Amino acid sequence: MTKLLFIKASPRGGDSKSAALANAYLARLQDNTPELEVDLLDLSAEPLPDFDGNKVAAKMSVITGQDHDAAQRTAWDEITSMAERFISADIYLIATPMWNGSIPYKFKQYIDLIHQPGLLWGLDPATGYFGLLENKRAVLALTSGAYGPEMPSPAFGVDYQSSYLRFWLNQAGVQDIEEIRFQPTLLTQDPEEDFQSAITRAEKLAS
Incomplete structure (x- = not known):
């Protein structure tokens, strides 16, 4: 059984173009992989705890090889439970818009x-x-309003979105990473045609 964790970072629901790209990819992948198990993590609806003092202290205790006190153990158990959900997946399908050159704040918090x-x-x-994850792969569905790979930068934005996600995934041990881009979503002569082209690319990648 192959497990896919679908992370939605946009709070725009049905209006999210990044989610629409990811949905197109997922639908085609499910056609080809009927046994696929999908775990949806919608960060706009998911309650995320603060990364507070106890959690920071627990992290530092792990790094320095010290035992956790009671408060740190409770904090670390909460972190471990969240991380194990992520670790258990074989494929990460990540749908995220670009916010201020990077990713939405709740995604960064996660x-x-x-x-x-x-x-x-x-x-x-x-x-x-060194990363501890092995034999994982990720697909990034990326959108941005004004930034595009062919647009002059920094005049139309800077891509700290894909570069940060690749840095994070690589550090965790994920090396197999594909991208589906609809960028820019606003500064294009035919937004609908360009969006449909991105949908086609998503479906082709899943095939």
Whole structure:
């Protein structure tokens, strides 16, 4: 059984173009993989805890090899439960718009919560960080209003969206990463035609 974690980062619901791209990819993938198990994580509806002092202290205790006190253990158990949901997936389908050159704040909060030592990564004092995830792949459905790969940068924006996601996934051990882009969504002569072209690319990738 192959498990796919579908992370929706946009709060726009049915108006989200990034989610629409990901949905097109997923529908075609499900046609080809009937046994696919899908876990939907809609960050606009998911209650996320604060990454507070106890969680930071728990993280530092893991890094320094110290035992957790009671408050830290409770905090770390909460983090571990969230991270295990992510770790259990074989495929990550991530739909996210670009906000201020990067990703929506709740998505960043989610990453800050689950991207932890001993769960997604380790650190070797001599060689640096290494990922703990193996045999995973990710598909990024990316949109942005004014920025596009062919648009002058920084005049129309800077892509800290895909670069950050690739950095994060790579550090966790995910190397197999594909992208589906509809960029820009606004500054295009024919938004609907360009969007349909992106949908076609999504379906082709899933095939």
